[in-house]
Amino acid sequence: MPSSFTFFHHDQPVEIKSKMSSAPLSDYLKSNCPSLDAKYSPTAYLFNGHLQTGYSAYYKVTSPHVNFERELLTLKDGAQISLDWTVDEKHTVDDTMTPVLVVLHGLTGGSHESYIHGVLEKIVQAPYHYRAVVMHGRGCGQTEITTPHTVNGANTDDLRETLIYIQKKLAPGTPLVGIGFSLGSNILVKYLGEEKENTPLKAAISVANPFDFLACENYLDATYFRRTIYSGTMANNLKRIFTRHLTMMMKHPDLILDEVMSSNTLRSYDKACTRKVYGYTTVNNYYRDCSSNRVIEHVRVPLVCINAMDDPVAWSGGIPWDEIKINPYVLLATTDYGGHLGWFESLMSPSRWIDQRIAEIIAALFKVSRKIKKKNDDDDDSFSMLYTYFIVRRLPTSLRKRPLLLIVQQTIVGCDGQGRIAIIILYHTRIDSLVIAFFAAC
Known part of the structure; x- marks a missing residue:
């Protein structure tokens, strides 16, 4: 097979x-x-x-x-x-x-x-x-x-x-x-x-x-075999962790030792321990949050x-x-x-x-580059560049003769005060702290 x-x-x-x-x-x-x-x-x-x-x-x-x-x-x-x-x-x-x-x-x-x-x-x-x-x-x-x-x-x-x-x-x-x-x-x-x-x-x-978690837990609980073999084994593993750290765990005011140690399924353990320790109103709400x-x-x-x-x-x-x-x-x-x-x-x-x-x-x-490009990213960049360039070209001459910096999305358009315009498209990666700039003089 x-x-x-x-x-x-x-x-x-x-x-x-x-x-x-x-x-x-x-x-x-x-x-x-x-x-x-x-x-x-x-x-x-x-x-x-x-x-x-x-x-x-x-x-x-x-x-x-x-x-x-x-x-x-x-x-x-x-x-x-x-x-x-x-x-x-x-x-x-x-x-x-x-x-x-x-x-x-x-x-x-x-x-x-x-x-x-x-x-x-x-x-x-x-x-x-x-x-x-x-x-x-x-x-x-x-x-x-x-x-x-x-x-x-x-x-x-x-x-x-x-x-x-x-x-x-x-x-x-x-x-x-x-x-x-x-x-x-x-x-x-x-x-x-x-x-x-x-x-x-x-x-x-x-x-x-x-x-x-809720669907999987309900699936485990649905039959005696899964409830005993899988859910029961996981509960026992969790109880071993609990017992190893018993002194510290019993400092939590809401825990009742007999309830924790008598749990024989994952759901009963989480109801007696995990739900209380982390402040969930019901064990189902805990599973939903998981x-x-x-x-x-x-x-x-x-x-x-x-x-x-x-x-x-x-x-x-x-x-x-x-x-x-x-x-x-x-x-x-x-x-x-x-x-x-x-x-x-x-x-x-x-x-x-x-x-x-x-x-x-x-x-x-x-090997994956940190910058992941979704389909249409290039189109978006081109639109952003042209749109920003259009805005600057539409500015009054008196403004374009002064140093100017305009940012739209990932595009920066600058005027040098001499009437020249430069377009910069920025791509940045947070993890590497690197900035790669592509310049297109117009």
Whole structure:
């Protein structure tokens, strides 16, 4: 039952510019990622989403080529999280010149996860030699908490603050691309939708994103099997985090220990703990606030979303098809099989088929120019230039004989006081702090 990627996107995807070429997002990725056309054949005895997902939880393989140096970061509210930077002989933690991949893990996960090691193993070695930093959520990665707050799927402020810190730490213009897995992918996409074009990330990848938390949670609750196996397991993982930080968490006045520890599903845990800690009136309101499907249409950097259609956790029914379709910056790549963070292939020693595809997508996105031109941008610039020039030409001669500067949108028209007019069209990139000016003397 081999399958390959099915791509879903806007009818006119955003035009991607790199040093060597320019093409619509979908074509750009296909031409720069040779393995995207490869067929995926699941491991014979992992023939459905449940088996792939179960094996993913069992699979603990890490790479000797992926090593980290930890940095603790104190946030504005006094909370503490950890950042794990990849280091090797080629790159030390203080190396500020190499492109950096910002990684967000899944629920209660961390830099130790096999799905993170599988991707990083490929990008930190030849031919790429990129760097990565794994941002841990509150209470994750064996990091002590300093406030009574742990995992929150709706919180994008920690990512926002962390990216500002990373930007300041690195050399100006260092390329940043984001990737999130499961819960981390939802936080990443939600952040991008909130920030629009104001993010320091030049592009991003979302892997196994649930998108619609309320729909996915209702799907898990609908059968005894899913409620017990998936929802129950996630609740137990969250309770382990809670127990590890019990002393600090019980400083929160609204928490009742028996209620938290007796929860046996994700919904009952979030009702007893997460909802109260973060001030939501109902657990459904918390799930609505978490969901990145509400803002994905506002993303304004290239975003590649990867989902398996048989994923029993990030249910395909939660995918925001319409919102993806209307956003030229987003491309959805789906496979028929793969489960949740699975995509295992081979019989004797299964490994993740998806890792090589993700590595190639990362490399392609690092090559993207920060200035992304949508279709008709050139027409808009020409109109702006001519319109502004027309305004200046219509000014009284007495005004044009004085130094004058007129700004309309991204066009500046100046008079030098001698009757000469110069037109400047400005393109600027916030992350690189670069300004490229094209002059046309008239």
